Amino acid sequence: MIRYIFRRIPSFVIVVALASIVAFLLPRLAPGDPAVQMAGPDATTEQVDAIRHAAGLDLPLVTQYLNWVGGIFHGDLGTSFSYHRPVSELIAASMESSFELAIFAAIIMVVLALVLGVLGGTQLRKTSRTVLDVINTAMIAMPAFLVGLILIVVFGIVLRVLPISGQVNLSENFAEGIKYLILPAIALALGQAAVIARLLQTSMLTTRGEEFVDLATAKGASPARITFRHVLPASLNTAIVALGLRIGELLGGAIVIEAIFSRSGLGQLAVQAVNSRDYFLVQALVIGAVMIAVLSQLTSELVTAAVDPRVRLDG
Amino acid sequence: MKLLHSKRSAAAVAAVVVAGLMLAGCTPSGHASSASGSSAPVRGGTLTVGSGNDAVPGFVLAGNQSNWSWERSVFQTLASLDAKGVPRPVLAKSWKVAANGLSIDVKLRDDVTFSTGRKMTADDVKASFLDTLNPAFGSQLAFIAKQFTAITVQSPTELTIDFAAPLPNIFDFFELTSIIDPTTVSGLANGSKVIGTGPYAWQSWTPGSSLTLVRNANYWGPKPYLDKITVVTISDPTALVNAVRSGRVQYAIGMAGIDVAGFQKDPQYSVVQTTGSLYPLGVDTTAAPFDKLAVRQAVQYAIDRKRIVSQVFGGLAQPTTQFWSPGTPGYDTALNDAYAYNPAKAKKMIADAGATGASFTINVIGFGSNISAAQIVQNNLKAVGLNPTVNVLPALTFIGQQAGAKLGPMFMPLHGLGFGPATLVNLVPSLRPGNPSHFATPEYVSLRDVLAKAQGSAVAPATKALGTYITQQAFNLPLVYAPGYVVTIPALRGAKTTALSYADFSSAYLGK
Numbered sequence: 001m002i003r004y005i006f007r008r009i010p011s012f013v014i015v016v017a018l019a020s021i022v023a024f025l026l027p028r029l030a031p032g033d034p035a036v037q038m039a040g041p042d043a044t045t046e047q048v049d050a051i052r053h054a055a056g057l058d059l060p061l062v063t064q065y066l067n068w069v070g071g072i073f074h075g076d077l078g079t080s081f082s083y084h085r086p087v088s089e090l091i092a093a094s095m096e097s098s099f100e101l102a103i104f105a106a107i108i109m110v111v112l113a114l115v116l117g118v119l120g121g122t123q124l125r126k127t128s129r130t131v132l133d134v135i136n137t138a139m140i141a142m143p144a145f146l147v148g149l150i151l152i153v154v155f156g157i158v159l160r161v162l163p164i165s166g167q168v169n170l171s172e173n174f175a176e177g178i179k180y181l182i183l184p185a186i187a188l189a190l191g192q193a194a195v196i197a198r199l200l201q202t203s204m205l206t207t208r209g210e211e212f213v214d215l216a217t218a219k220g221a222s223p224a225r226i227t228f229r230h231v232l233p234a235s236l237n238t239a240i241v242a243l244g245l246r247i248g249e250l251l252g253g254a255i256v257i258e259a260i261f262s263r264s265g266l267g268q269l270a271v272q273a274v275n276s277r278d279y280f281l282v283q284a285l286v287i288g289a290v291m292i293a294v295l296s297q298l299t300s301e302l303v304t305a306a307v308d309p310r311v312r313l314d315g
Numbered sequence: 316m317k318l319l320h321s322k323r324s325a326a327a328v329a330a331v332v333v334a335g336l337m338l339a340g341c342t343p344s345g346h347a348s349s350a351s352g353s354s355a356p357v358r359g360g361t362l363t364v365g366s367g368n369d370a371v372p373g374f375v376l377a378g379n380q381s382n383w384s385w386e387r388s389v390f391q392t393l394a395s396l397d398a399k400g401v402p403r404p405v406l407a408k409s410w411k412v413a414a415n416g417l418s419i420d421v422k423l424r425d426d427v428t429f430s431t432g433r434k435m436t437a438d439d440v441k442a443s444f445l446d447t448l449n450p451a452f453g454s455q456l457a458f459i460a461k462q463f464t465a466i467t468v469q470s471p472t473e474l475t476i477d478f479a480a481p482l483p484n485i486f487d488f489f490e491l492t493s494i495i496d497p498t499t500v501s502g503l504a505n506g507s508k509v510i511g512t513g514p515y516a517w518q519s520w521t522p523g524s525s526l527t528l529v530r531n532a533n534y535w536g537p538k539p540y541l542d543k544i545t546v547v548t549i550s551d552p553t554a555l556v557n558a559v560r561s562g563r564v565q566y567a568i569g570m571a572g573i574d575v576a577g578f579q580k581d582p583q584y585s586v587v588q589t590t591g592s593l594y595p596l597g598v599d600t601t602a603a604p605f606d607k608l609a610v611r612q613a614v615q616y617a618i619d620r621k622r623i624v625s626q627v628f629g630g631l632a633q634p635t636t637q638f639w640s641p642g643t644p645g646y647d648t649a650l651n652d653a654y655a656y657n658p659a660k661a662k663k664m665i666a667d668a669g670a671t672g673a674s675f676t677i678n679v680i681g682f683g684s685n686i687s688a689a690q691i692v693q694n695n696l697k698a699v700g701l702n703p704t705v706n707v708l709p710a711l712t713f714i715g716q717q718a719g720a721k722l723g724p725m726f727m728p729l730h731g732l733g734f735g736p737a738t739l740v741n742l743v744p745s746l747r748p749g750n751p752s753h754f755a756t757p758e759y760v761s762l763r764d765v766l767a768k769a770q771g772s773a774v775a776p777a778t779k780a781l782g783t784y785i786t787q788q789a790f791n792l793p794l795v796y797a798p799g800y801v802v803t804i805p806a807l808r809g810a811k812t813t814a815l816s817y818a819d820f821s822s823a824y825l826g827k
Contacts, residue, residue, distance in 0.1 A: 032711030036718065040377055040453035044749075045718050047450040054451070083522040084373060084505035093521055149553070156561045165558040166547060259551040262558060264524035268550070272369070272523050277711060 005298070012294055016287065020072075023286035024065050027279050033057075034081045034277040055081060068283065078280030082272070087284045090269060096169050098265035101188070101258070102250035104181045108189035109196065109246065116197035117239065121204025122227060136201075139194035145256045148187035152260065155183060165262040184261040188254050192246045196239050203235035210234070237304050244300025248293045360825040361543040362807065364818070365558050367569030369548040370526050372517075373504035375493045376446055377453040378731075378815060384546045384568050387817040388528055389430075390493035390511035393421065393440065394486055396814040400643075400735065402486040406435065406494055406512060408472075416481030416770065423472040424535070429496045430516035432533045437474040441466045442497035444476075447488075451504075458741055459488045483770040487734040490815065514539040514821045523548060540809070540824035559584070559802055565825070566810060567802040568818065571683070572631045575800040585805050589816045591798035593638060593730045594623075594688055595745055597791030601753045602724055604670035611789040613664035614725075615654035617699040618692055620794050622656075627687040632797035636786045638739055638746060640732045641796070645778025650786050662699040671700040675724040678706050680713040682729060688794065689727050717744050722751040732796070734815075736778045737767050745791040754790040 035052035036043070043051075052058050056067075071078055077087040120132055156164030163180050170177035207213065208231055216226050255267035266285065273281035368381035375382060375390055393407040404410075408422045427435040444466060447454035454460070465477040478485075494512060495503065502508025509517035514536060515528040526546040530539055547564065549555040556574050558564040578584040596618065598605035605611055620634035635641075635651050665671055679689040689705045696703045703725065708716070716722050728751075730743050740746050740763045748755065762781040769777040786792060799816060809822040 030709075032709050033715050036711050036715040038453075039450065039718075040374065040379070040455070043450070043453065043714075043718055047453075048715070048718055050450045080522075082371075085522065090522060094523070152557050152561075156557065160561065163563070164561050165549070165554060165563040260554050260557075262547065262549045262551070262554045264521065264548070269523055272550070 005302075008298060012298075015294055016291060019287055019290040020069060020283075021065070023283040023290075024068065025061075026286065027274070027277060027282045028061070030274075030277070032277045034279060037276045037278075038081055068280070077284045080273075080278050080281050082276045082278045082281075087280050090281060091266065091284060091288065094264055094266050094269045096171065097167050097263055098254070098258075098267065099251065100170055100177065101181060101184055101254060101263065101265060102247065104178075104185040105188040105192075105250055105254075106243075106247050108185055109193045110243065112189060112193035113196035113200060113239065113243070116194065117200025117204065118227065118232060120197060120201030121208070121231065121235065122223075123208075136194050136198060139190050140198070142191060144187050144191055144254075145260060147190050148184065148257055148260050151183045151187055167261075167263045180263075184254075184257050184263060187261075188250065188257050196242050196246070199242055200235060200239040203238050204231050207231045207235045233307060234310075236307050240304050240307065241297075241300050244296045244303070245293075248296030251292045251296070356540050356809065356822075356824045357826055358540050358824070359542050360540075361545060362541050362566060362820065362823065362825060363564050364544060364546045365549045365555050365564035365567040366546055367548075367550055367552070367555060369523050369550075370506070370520060370546065372506045372509050372520070373451070374453050375495060375503065375509075375511075376443065376491075378455055378491055379453070380569065380731075380816075383817050384566075385526060385528060385544070385818070386493065387513065387813060387819050388515040388544060388821070389509060389513045389517050390495065391513050392489055392491070392493055393423075394489040396486065396490045398814070400814070402489065406440075407489070412485075416478070416483075418475055418477045419485060420469075420473070420475050423474075425472050427512050427535045428533045429510050429512055430531045430533055431496065431499075431510055433496070433498075434471075435494065435512055436471040437468040438471075439497055440474060440494055441468055442500075443492060443494045444488075446495070446497075446500065447492055454492070455742055456488050456491055456738070459484060459738070481768055481770065483768065483774070484735055484738040487738040490734070490813075515541075515544055518543075536821070539821055541820065544820060559804075565804045565807050566818070570800060570802055572628050572797060572800065575802060576629050576631065578802045583804070585803045585807075587801045587803060587812065589799040589801055589812045590640065590732050590814070591632075591796060593635070593732060593793040594685060594795050594797065595638075595728055595730060595791055595793045596692060597722070597726050597728065597745055597750075597752050598789075599722070599724050599752060600790045604668065604673045604675075605724060605790075607668050607670070608788065609664050609668045610670045610673075612654070613661040613668070613670075613699065614696065614701075615789050615792060616657045616664070617661035617695045617701075618654070618794060619656045619695055623688050623691050623795050626691065627684050628795065628797050631800075632795045634794070635796045636792045637782050638730070638732075638743060638785070638793060639736050639778060639782070643736060643778065644775035645736065645782065647779050647782055650782055653786050654789075654792075658695070658699050665700050672702055674702040674704070676706045677703050678708055678713065678716070678723045678726040680727065680729050681707045681709050684797070685727050685729055692727070692794075717751055720749050720751045720753060726751060730793075735774070736781070737769060737774065740766055740781065746785075750791070752790040754788065756788070759784060759788070 035048045035055065035057055039048045039051045056064065068078060079085065080087055080090055083090060116136060120136065124132065152164045155162045162183055164183060167180050168176040213226060213230055216230050254265070255271060258265045258267040270285045273285060364384045366384040370385060371379055371381040375386055391405050393405060394402040395405050397403050406424055406427055408424050410419055410421045412419045423437060423440065429435060444460055446452055447457050447460045459482060462479045462482055463476055464479050467475045469475060496510040499508035499510045506520040512535065514531055514534050516531040518527045518529045520526045525548065528544040530542055549558055552571050552574055555567055555570055559567050575586055579586050598611055598614065600606055624630060624632045624634060636653055637646060637650055639646050677689055677693060679685050686707055693703050693705050717728060728745060730745060744750060762784050766777040766781050801812065803810060806826050807823060808826045809824055811819040813819055
C-alpha cells in the first residue's frame with residue numbers, strides 16, 4: 001500500500017501543477033477587474049490605473065504566475081485584494097466552519113446511506129420496497145437548497161426550535177455549535193445519502209446472486225449474517241468511491257447551503273472572492289479544492305482495498 | 316453617494332458584490348428613525364445587525380454601502396446634514412465661511428477623543444482631509460479636496476481651509492469624510508486598527524462573517540446604551556429575511572424591495588425608509604441614432620415608467636426624470652411627467668428621424684432590478700420600431716466601462732441619490748465630465764458650472780435650470796426612483812439613519 005501511495009505522487013504533482021495554471025488563468029479570463037473593485041464604483045480611469053499598478057496587476061501574466069508560485073513555496077499564498085489580509089489567514093478562519101459542516105453531514109450521510117442501502121439490498125415484501133423506493137426517490141429528487149428552505153421554515157421560523165442563521169464553532173461551544181449544524185448538515189446529507197444508498201442497494205442485490213451467497217445460505221447462515229458478513233462487505237466498493245467523492249465536495253465548501261444558513265465557510269469565501277475578483281484568494285481555494293478531491297479519491301481507494309480483499313493496490 | 320446598490324441577483328452572486336457603493340442625499344426621508352416610544356431607555360444588551368455586504372474599513376473616507384451598518388458608530392464627521400440639508404456640528408463646534416467664499420474657519424470641540432483615549436486635534440482633521448486625495452481610500456469627493464489650496468492648523472482646535480474657488484458643497488465633504496486617527500491609518504484596510512471617535516469601538520472583524528463593536532469607554536459624548544453591536548454579513552437575500560424572521564437579526568440593511576414588502580404589513584416589524592436609488596437610461600450622443608435629439612426624446616416617450624414601478628418594484632418606487640432627491644431645492648415635480656408614456660408619439664418621432672429599425676445593444680449593470688427593468692425597456696423600444704438587444708454585464712465590468720465612458724450606444728446604470736445637486740453633477744458618472752453619453756454641450760457645461768458654484772438662494776433656480784436642460788436633452792434620464800428600506804423590530808428604539816443612509820446607533824437601545 002505504501003508503494004502504491006508513492007506511485008501516485010507524480011500524478012498528484014502533475015494534477016496540482018496543471019490545476020495551478022488553470023486556477024491562475026480562470027479568474028483572469030472572467031470579465032471584471034479587481035482594480036475596479038478596489039477603487040470603488042465612482043472611480044475615474046486614473047484612479048483605477050494607479051491601483052492596478054500598485055497591486056502589480058499590470059505585470060506580464062507569466063511574471064505574476066511565477067511570483068505567485070514562488071510565494072507558495074515560501075508558504076505565502078498571497079494577500080487578499082479585498083481584505084488586505086493574508087489569504088492563508090482568511091482560509092484558516094473559514095475552514096473550521098466548512099470542516100465541521102462537512103464532517104457532520106458526512107456522518108449523517110453515511111448512517112442514512114447504510115440504513116437505506118442495506119434495507120433496500122435486503123429481500124423485502126413488495127409494499128415495503130415500494131415505500132422505501134418512494135422515500136429514496138423523494139430524497140434524491142429534492143435539491144439541497146429546497147430541503148434547507150423547508151427545514152428553515154419549519155424548525156426555524158414556525159417552531160423556532162433550532163437556529164437557522166449563523167454559526168458557532170464547536171471549538172467555542174460544542175453543544176451550541178451542534179445546534180447550528182443540525183439543519184444545514186441534514187439538508188446537505190439527505191440527497192447525497194439517497195444516491196449512495198441506491199448504489200449500495202443495487203450492488204447488494206447483485207451480490208446476492210453470487211455463488212458464495214448461495215453457499216452461505218446452504219450452510220445455514222442466518223439472513224443477518226449473510227447480509228452483514230457476506231453481502232455488505234462485497235458490495236461496498238462503489239458506495240465507498242461515491243462517498244469519497246461526496247465528502248471531497250463537502251470539504252470544498254457547500255456554497256448554497258452555507259449561503260441560505262448564513263454560514264461563513266469556504267464556499268461563501270469562494271463566492272465573495274470570485275465576485276470581487278480576488279485573484280489570490282480564488283487561486284488558493286481552487287488549488288485547495290483540487291488537492292482535497294485528489295486526496296479524497298486516494299483515500300477512498302485505500303479504504304476500498306482495506307474493506308474488500310479482492311482489491312489489490314500493489315498488484 | 317452610493318452608486319451601486321446590491322440587489323437580489325447581485326447577492327446571489329455575489330455577491331455579491333460586493334456590493335456597491337451608495338451615498339445618499341438629503342431626502343425628506345433622511346434621518347429616518349426607528350420607533351421612539353415612550354418606554355425609558357434600557358442600558359445594556361447586544362444589537363445584531365444584518366447587512367448584505369461585508370465591512371470595508373479601508374473605505375471609511377468614501378461613501379460605501381458596505382459600511383452603512385457600522386461606520387457612524389465608530390467614526391464621526393465634522394458636521395452632519397439634517398433632514399433639510401442644513402449642516403449641524405458634530406466634531407466641529409462652529410465654522411465661518413469667508414465673505415468671498417474662498418475659505419472656511421473651523422473650530423473643533425475640545426473634548427473629543429479617539430477610542431484609544433488620545434485627544435483629537437486639528438492636525439487629525441487635516442490628515443483625514445488630505446487622505447481623501449489618496450486613490451486607495453476611494454473617496455468620491457476627492458474632487459472637492461482638490462479645490463483646497465491650503466489647510467492651515469491655527470491651533471489644536473482651529474483650522475482654516477482655503478479654496479481655489481467658492482465651494483458651496485464643502486458641507487457635503489464634511490458630511491462624508493470621517494475623521495480617522497492618522498497614527499493607525501495603516502491598520503484600516505485590513506481591519507487590524509480601526510480607530511475613530513464614535514460611541515462604539517471596533518473590537519474584532521472576521522472578514523465575510525461578522526464584525527463586533529463594543530461601547531467606547533473613552534467616548535466624549537453621552538454614554539451609549541448598548542453594550543455591543545454585532546454586524547453579521549448575510550449576502551443571500553433569503554437568508555437575510557430568514558435571519559430577521561427567526562429573531563437572529565434586529566436591524567437589517569440592504570434588503571431587496573420585494574422582501575421588504577413582506578414586512579410592511581407585519582406588526583412584528585418596523586420598516587424605515589431611507590434614501591434610495593435611481594435607475595437611469597442613458598445613450599451615447601456621439602453615435603447614430605442617438606446623436607439626434609428627436610430620437611433621444613422619442614426613447615423617453617416610449618418607456619412605460621409606471622409599468623417598471625409596478626412590475627419591477629411592486630409599487631415601492633416612483634417615476635422620475637431627475638437626478639436629485641424629491642424635496643431638493645429646485646426639484647421640479649412637473650419634469651417627472653415630461654415624458655409621459657406615449658408610444659404612438661415615440662413611434663412617429665423615430666420614423667420621422669429615419670431611425671426605425673435601428674439595432675443597438677443596451678448594456679445593463681448586472682443587478683436584479685436593473686435587469687428586470689431592461690426587459691421592459693427592450694419591449695417598449697421594440698414596440699416603437701427600434702431593435703435593441705439587452706446585454707447584462709457583471710457589475711465590475713460595467714463599472715470599469717463606466718469609468719472609461721465606454722458603455723456603448725445605450726446603457727442602464729444604477730446610481731444612489733447623493734448630497735446636493737452641486738456635488739452630484741461632478742460626482743454621478745452619468746452627469747460628470749467624461750460621462751458615458753459623451754454629452755458636453757457648451758450650455759450643459761455652463762449650467763453645470765453655475766450650479767456647482769451656486770450658493771444660498773441661487774441653488775434652487777440653478778438646479779431647476781440644469782434639471783430642465785438635462786430632461787430636454789434626454790441624454791441620460793432616470794426612469795424611476797426607488798427608496799431604500801431598513802427592517803427593524805419595534806423593540807429597537809432610538810436607531811436613526813443619516814442623510815447618507817448610514818445607521819446611527821448612538822441613542823439606540825433594546826426596549827421591552
